[in-house]
Amino acid sequence: MIGLFAAAGLTLGAIVVSPQQPLEHRTQIEHASGAIDAEYRGIVTLDARQIGHPAPGGRAATLRCEWNADMAVEREARHANGSLLSRSIDGSKALTLTRAGWCNAHRSDVAQHFAERSDELRSRLVATAEADRAVLIAQVERQLAMAGE
Structure with missing residues (x-):
């Protein structure tokens, strides 16, 4: 029965990895309406997938484990007018x-x-923070337009 699951690929669940230093990045973006302070926090999870199956004595086993480190990013940005702009950026296979x-x-x-x-x-x-810059500026401009500023 285990061979059946192993051949199909068994996900063992995600565990959170704590790098030696927290994954955080802070930046400030200048905008005509005022500065935007942005903080990005990376949340890394490991996912394991069992592949192959063990072999009886004398035969080569194909059993191996594929590990993926995925990173989701949470952004909190504060505009000079005090408004808070948050965004969750879906994780991607980082390593x-x-x-x-x-x-x-x-x-x-x-x-x-x-x-x-x-x-x-x-x-x-x-x-990821650099790629989010245009999205953040668009959010600020949309918010300002809705507020009539």
Whole structure:
């Protein structure tokens, strides 16, 4: 029965990884109506998927675990007029890793591996913030137009 689940791919659930430093990025955007202070917080989760199956003695096993580190980003921005603009940006596969064997056997090693790659995750957070700039400015302008400012 386990071989059936393993061959189909078994998701073991997500665990939250705590990089050595929190994934946060702050920036200020100048706008004609005033400065916008934005804070981006990256939330990293690990997802494991068991693939393949163990083999009886003397045969090669195909059992391996695929790990994905996904990052969702929460943005809170405050405009100079005091208004708060929040946004959740869906997570994307930031980093991947494959290990031979059972997923549970590598859980702590894999968490450490992704924690050591926190610079790559931080770079993704900064890139997400830069990509969000136009959306944030559009939100501010829409809010100002609705307020008649």
